[in-house]
Amino acid sequence: MGSGRHTRMSTSITLFRVLVVLNLSAFHLKAQLQVGFYDQTCGLAELIVKDEVRKGLTKDAGFAAGLIRIHFHDCFVRGCDGSVLIDSTASNKAEKDSPVNSPSLRGFEVIDNAKARIEAVCKGVVSCADILAFAARDSVEMTGGFGYDVPTGRRDGRVSLASETLTNLPPPTANVNKLTQIFANKGLIQEEMVTLSGAHTIGRSHCTSFSNRLYNFSATNRQDPALDAAYAAQLKQQCPQGSTDTSLVVPMDPISPLVLDSGYYMDILANRGLFSSDQALLNDSTTAIQVNQNAWNSYLWRSKFASAMVKMGQIGVLTGNAGEIRANCRVIN
Template identity: 50%
Template sequence: MGGTRYSGIIILVLLGFLGSIQAQLVLGFYSKNCPRAEKIIHNFVNMHIHNAPSLAAALLRMHFHDCFIRGCDASVLLNSTSNNQAEKDAFPNLSLRGFDFVDRVKSLVEAECPGIVSCADIIALVARDSIVATGGPFWRVPTGRRDGTISNSTEALNNIPPTFGNLTTLQKQFSKRGLDLNDLVLLSGAHTIGVSHCSSFSNRLYNFTGVGDQDPSLDSKYAANLKANKCRNPNDNTTKVEMTPGSRNTFDLGYYSLLLQRRALFESDAALTTNPTTKSFVTQLLQGPLQNFYDKFAKSMEKMGRINVKTGSIGEIRKQCAVVNS
């Protein structure tokens, strides 16, 4: 009797172990049931991203915002309904772009193999492929994610790292997702490409503490230049400013140089220089070759892409990325 119970325990442990293996993301997850999937995505990105290279930064940002809410499950793509306001309509996501791009990729993959490739994997793959296509680093994207069915704007509002966040806030939000201070510095390095609306940092120029003052941590000459030539109105929510002036489409170390010059746009960027550990890491990155940054960034991206993923029988494979299956 005891031997039977012992055997039963072993079987349960083995089943649990096998289940955990099946739940892991793997490289080439679609190699058997949709072998051309990643090639289709890669080809589409290479064909179209050069017509709008700024989309590379937008797609990377979408991937980041998706993974930070409920894990990398494409919940950021879901539309709001009559009784639910979705993530994409939360304030931090109102400036997200690239939804049509993802939808076009999804339609091509669905035509090849219906109901097989998740929207969550598509986001992860187009983010990587668009960065590579525009001259940035490559990172591995293991696949097998499934799509979530819940999307809530309040969760996005409360949990997407804010541009005005201090280091304590940022560290807590990253730590909750298994990311450390080095990951914070490296993933923030994505700000080396793309643009920002003036409204995302205008308080640093015009009303930092509520009395019409300027953020003293922002270089005064740079602030004056922004006020004179770009963000002339504190309420401007349309004008865009390059994150790294002159090289917004070049994935380089320019962002980190600006950090040490006190010329990064966001408070969350400037926060990286307020801690000796993060500031030292920024200096190390600048002193090393670009490939060193690329290699470290790649590891952090793969790490981020695994946050709370849904695999196995959890979630679904959406037929359309903007709505859950009926």
């Protein structure tokens, strides 16, 4: 997309990465993570992950959005411990099979492939949580976002409960106060909430996540009056009323669904935010200012997004002797 909405600005990615690391150095120390954690023990880890992400995106470009969201959904439930990667068992319904996550999350096979290759050369060294953090970063970079260094040393969790997704992940109907509180619970400020919400600029959504805005919004309005009428008509064509087809999906940003740009914020300004939680960012004066800034300065937003991803990636991490290094990301050792 690029030239239609924004003119891409040239920048020194190397300098930017240095600034991200410096600005968050105190946070890194606190979290006991460090850039280059595997330099001596598994120097090929990042290259292997990047190669598998590239292969995955060649098969399905939508995996980029999927991998970023898997990382986000992992970090917001029990911290960034790879628990979202664990499969359910006969006695336990895991996070990935929660209605909040299934069937919306995708790209798990990319993590599986990277893990298998890494285990072949560095057995029992690299955690699934770190592989996921690398894959999310690579997905950001491969779709037009800024690259950033990923502090590593995460360990994998041993618990994954579907029930915990319901209270930790932001619902698509949340208002600004609710969103701000959910992110604050994870140590993220309101501006970082607005910044990370921009990940909705790529990927897709199932119709069931927003169909209430089209057909059953409130007692007085069948259709959400905050939704652009022409866009609503388009969505109704794609998501017929009463349909139970769970495979029906629409792009989050219909103009550039595969490019990590500031189109999400432009959509909100045009009353074309897909979720109520997206459009709600205009209902608060502070977040509305940030939406405008991000919409008209793609360079600024991508810079903030990279920094926010680094910070988000350190929520509740397990380090040292905590947790484990899973041999198979889907199964607890």
